[in-house]
Amino acid sequence: MDRPACDLPGPETALPEGVPPLAGEDHHCATCPMDFPTTGLDDVRAIVTSVPGRARELLAAHPEDAWRAPGADGSWSAAEYLCHVRDVYAVFTIRLHRARTEDDPPLEPMLNDLRARRFGYAHAELRPVVDQLEAHVGGFLAELDRLDEPARDRPVHRYPGERRSALWLARQAAHEGRHHLHDIVSCLDA
Numbered sequence: 001m002d003r004p005a006c007d008l009p010g011p012e013t014a015l016p017e018g019v020p021p022l023a024g025e026d027h028h029c030a031t032c033p034m035d036f037p038t039t040g041l042d043d044v045r046a047i048v049t050s051v052p053g054r055a056r057e058l059l060a061a062h063p064e065d066a067w068r069a070p071g072a073d074g075s076w077s078a079a080e081y082l083c084h085v086r087d088v089y090a091v092f093t094i095r096l097h098r099a100r101t102e103d104d105p106p107l108e109p110m111l112n113d114l115r116a117r118r119f120g121y122a123h124a125e126l127r128p129v130v131d132q133l134e135a136h137v138g139g140f141l142a143e144l145d146r147l148d149e150p151a152r153d154r155p156v157h158r159y160p161g162e163r164r165s166a167l168w169l170a171r172q173a174a175h176e177g178r179h180h181l182h183d184i185v186s187c188l189d190a
Contacts, residue, residue: 032179044174051177052134078187083121089136092173099166107158
């Protein structure tokens with residue numbers, strides 16, 4: 001199976017309001033830093049495994065009010081980012097499973113801002129969130145262990161023009177954890 005092309009939404013693809021475009025297969029993030037083409041499954045495993053422990057360290061090191069303060073320019077608080085990271089590993093476990101077991105499955109958008117508002121992430125009890133994060137990471141890693149070499153190239157899609165590989169899903173899950181831990185630290189240090 002050919003690796004899916006790095007499709008980015010074009011003019012023919014109108015994403016719904018509040019749905020950001022997916023990063024490409026060749027994504028490089030200078031903020032975290034993360035380079036998808038050089039990130040193998042062992043790297044993904046190491047990054048993802050470290051996320052709950054780092055979240056626990058940050059929770060222990062910062063007072064409750066620091067977690068609740070809104071981010072700069074109205075962005076999420078550290079508490080909201082933490083809840084989002086927890087969700088990422090539940091959603092990406094299911095996405096990875098579907099990539100492995102279905103032919104080109106559609107991926108529903110996470111609708112991050114809607115989740116944060118409707119489920120009250122700004123006011124969530126944070127210790128249980130970290131416990132749930134740890135459980136979701138365990139589930140994600142168990143699913144990642146089932147991703148054999150042929151399955152890595154299996155395609156998934158969200159909207160037209162947004163086809164990605166199962167390997168991309170794994171890399172994106174690692175990126176989400178790493179990048180949002182950076183966001184959490186930025187909020188806490190503000």
